[in-house]
Amino acid sequence: MKSYYVYILKCSDGSYYTGVTSNLEKRIQEHKFGILEGYTSTRLPVELVYSNEFHDVNEAIRSEKQIKGWSRAKKEALIKGDFELLKSLSKNKKAGHGSTGRHVE
Known part of the structure; x- marks a missing residue:
């Protein structure tokens, strides 16, 4: 294969x-x-x-x-094998918080 x-x-x-x-x-x-x-x-x-x-x-x-x-942060999470951070960064982007993960009031 x-x-x-x-x-x-x-x-x-x-x-x-x-x-x-x-x-x-x-x-x-x-x-x-x-x-x-x-x-x-x-x-x-x-x-x-x-x-x-x-x-x-x-x-x-x-x-x-x-x-x-992907953002640099997501690539680095993948490289490190930090799948929790990768999921978190994906959720933040989907929620409209941008790639920094910071929520602006």
């Missing part, structure tokens, strides 16, 4: 890059050595901070798109 991976790289400027691939090791090496031109090639070095395996390419692509739309 073929595997697909959604991954997050932390770039030298502190930003995060989210991608999807069917060969995680090869793709990470391509990013690390600047073989892939684009966002990460101008922000080397990069470090793999998160990956998740899927067996359905469409699920992997959906997950990548979802993560790309």
Whole structure:
């Protein structure tokens, strides 16, 4: 069964890059050595901070798109594996409190 991976790289400027691939090791090496031109090639070095395996390419692509739309705080909660914080940040956004989680009176 073929595997697909959604991954997050932390770039030298502190930003995060989210991608999807069917060969995680090869793709990470391509990013690390600047073989892939684009966002990460101008922000080397990069470090793999998160990956998740899927067996359905469409699920992997959906997950990548979802993560790309998340705030930095949500990405960091995912990277840390803090699923309670991730749920809390999702609830706050849905409730109209914004990504900071602070309620303004």
